[in-house]
Amino acid sequence: MRISRRALLAGAGAAAAAAALPGCRRGRGVVDVRAFGARGDGVTDDSRAIQAAAAALRPHHTLYFPRGTYRFAQRRPSGDAAIVVTGVSDVAVEFDPGAELLMDNLDPATHTGTSHGVLVQGPVSRIALRRVNVRWAADAQRSLGDGIRVLGRPDGGAPVAGISLTDCVVRASPQAGVILMGASDIAVTGLQVAGTKADGLHFNGCRRATVDDYRAVNTGDDGLALVTYFSREPAFDTDSATFSFPSLTDWSNADFTVTNVHVTGGKANGVRIAGAKRVAVNQLNVTGVHSGAAVMVDSAEPGADVGWNYVASRGVSLKGVVAANCHTGIHLLARPGASGDRRFTDFDVAVDGAKLDGCDNWSVRAESITERQVSGLRLQNCAISSVSTTGGNGGVGIGNARDISLADVSIRHAKPVAAFDTVNTGKLTVDRLSVRVDQP
Structure with a gap:
């Protein structure tokens, strides 16, 4: 059997890559993009x-990008992405520490992705x-284009399970940094996102996930969003690829553990x-975060x-929330309608060990936008320091609320302004609240 020189060299390159690949396991094939003609210059x-x-890619393969900058300039590619993984399991995509995917395929007329x-x-x-490592080459308008997009189906039609990002x-990116929808058993570790036009890291309709050591800088929307939408019946919106349910389910971004998250700046x-x-x-x-809250929990x-x-x-x-120089610290917000449906007012949120400094607005705010009261906030071991006069x-502000409890909350304010305020509030429990005002 004759083997062409090109095939021999490609095989040798793949073997060398397999030997050098840090995450390569014995028996895992390596698909090196350079063996397919990529230059990385x-x-x-x-x-x-x-x-x-x-x-x-086939099962037990690793798609490998050696050191270099790989320019992707094709507009509207087949599959809607530079790298598409679908219908094949037990695979990895691995970049060398010096490798980068440069997305240079914006529409030149509109600067949209x-x-x-x-x-x-x-x-x-x-x-x-x-x-x-994915970077867009030019300043894009908010439009199509997530850095990493993962899409499954909670109804079992096209399941996605066992996803890890390291x-x-x-x-x-023109849209989100990383977005996961309809996926389960997720592990996100060491993610860094900067300058996105939408959320940094977004989950919708997922379950069983861990996020650790995540950093977001100047995102166009929320730094981290766990959002599952409401509809009268379980639904999937094909245009936005989002999931919605009539009530909380085990797919409502359920069973999440999030640790060691740093968010700086951003527009939400x-x-x-x-x-x-x-x-x-x-x-x-x-x-x-000057356009929203350090933590927003809303309906x-x-x-x-x-x-x-x-x-x-x-x-x-x-636990362990630290917020500095934000518009609002922790915000519990209900937007109920006229129905009186308690699915939109009855929360269960416990805050322990928060340190909130320099908020322009409320450091802690629990409110409903109507007289239908929001409920279910427990706040303890919270230290607040502020100089705001607006x-x-x-x-701490509580409005149209019930079943709110505060324990070991201290407020230090530079000027004599309203530091604690309640309106239309029932079943309020306050244990050890201290307020200190520095100026007369």
Whole structure:
């Protein structure tokens, strides 16, 4: 049997890559994008080579990007992404520490995106993304284009399970940095996102996930969002690829553990939790969020005059929240309609060990936008310090609420302004609240 020189060299390159690949396991095949013609020089259009390499993935293969900058310039590619993983399980996508995927395929007339960076779509399982590094080449308008997009189906039609992201980086994407929808058994570790036009890390309709050591800088929307939408019947919106349910389910971003998260800047909230169930957030640090809250936990019933609807979250634990120089610290917000449906007012949120400094508005705010009272906030071991003289003045504000409890809460304010305020509030429990005002 004759083997061509090109095939021999490609095989030798793959063997060398397998030997050098840090995450390569014995018996796992390596699909090296350079063996398919990718140059990685930041100038050559490597689109076809990248797509061919991704199409060659088989179970127990690793798609490998050696050191270099791989320019993807093809607009509106087949599959809507530079790298598409669908219908094949037990695979990995791994970048060398010096490798980068450069997305250079914006529409030149509108500066809008024409594809995602990486798309993982069901049915698949046991997919590992290691050190995936995606950057858009130009300043894009908010439009199509997530850095990493994972799409499954909770109804079992196209399941996605066993997804891991390790030390990945996304910069300047036209939409979200990383978005996962309808996926289960997820592990996100060491993710860094900066300059996205939408959320940094977004979950919708997922279950059983861990997030650890996540950093978001100057995102166009929430730094971290756990959002599952409301509809009268379980539904999937094909246009937005989002899931919605009539009540909290085990797919309502349920059973999440989030630790060691840092959010700096951004145009919405540091962390947003809406329509979620059994979520534990530990060691959250949010700085410089001037257009929203460090932590927003909210609901919205149809008719509440907002674009999206979601029920009240339950089983939410926030421990070790540190917020500095934000518009609002921790905000519990209900937007009920006229029905009196308690799915939109009855929360279960426990905050323990919060340190909130320099909030322009309320440091802690629990409110309903109507007289239908919001409920279910427990706050303890909370230290507040503020110098604000506008808005809620940096203290604690409770409006149209019931079943709110405060324990070991201290408020230190530089100026004599309202530091603690309640309106239309019942069943309020306060144990050890201290207020100190520095100026007369």
